Amino acid sequence: MVDRNRYVYMCSNAILLDKNLRRFKPDPHLILSIHLDGREPTHDRAVCRKGVYRTAVAAIKNAKAKGFQVMTNSTIFNGEDPGEFRQFFAECSALGIDGMMISPGYAYEKAPQKDIFLKTEETKKWFRETLGDWRRQGWDFNHSPFYLDFLEGKRDYECTPWGIPLRNVFGWQKPCYLLADGGYAKSYQELLDTTEWSRFGRASGNPKCAQCMTHVGYEPSAVEDSFSSFPKFFELLRDVANTARLARVAHARQAKSYETLVAEYQGGQVSTFNKTKIDEGSAANGNHRAGCVEC
């Protein structure tokens, strides 16, 4: 796919990345997308295993040193501390990664712990608190700025579930990455033609979509909006140019290494994140997140 100039985001928890990196070669079309759900205690709790965060960070450093493009991919759950995540974004930026992806978690039907997922108003409040000044901080998100505005409640969109579809060994999932209500289509055209799109999205009244603000549904809507008219397009261009300018200022101001940032944070600054006990075992002992059960 890379040889065909397709952009490939290769998702990994990075546990085996170091061992397998030799099987790939750096390419502008290949992006290693590393799953990190927060700083060390939070991420290790999320994946139910101590040490995974450190393994992932070491793998990121190694991949960057070898010339790979690396991004992080984080899901935000209810109860996460905005202060910790601001530190997390600063530390990821200091690692020299090529972008960060974030999304509120989706409360899928089989999730045993529904209370860990953010509802729409909670999502907006959390992202407003955490990302209110992301442009000034110089944080490089791999998202349309309009989607980040949407998460902060500054814009409102309807879902575009066909914008970032899921294709797996069964075919094209209907209607979206998060739901498989309609089974699978054999081709993208069949997905478009045979899905009852009016049954999905928040405006449809479908309870499964009611609290969803995930990037798979709403980032395409934000992108479409930004190209929908000349004024919108110029608004986007102005935003991108302004963000780049602010990022240059921020990077010149905060030229701290990842290690310095971590040491400063651990060296006495208030740590307000939820100190829920890290589960060192499997998902089976009950101290886990819903995601571990399905993972």
Ligand code: SF4
């Ligand atoms: S709102 Fe869109 S992306 Fe979210 S679950 Fe419904 S169809 Fe899927």
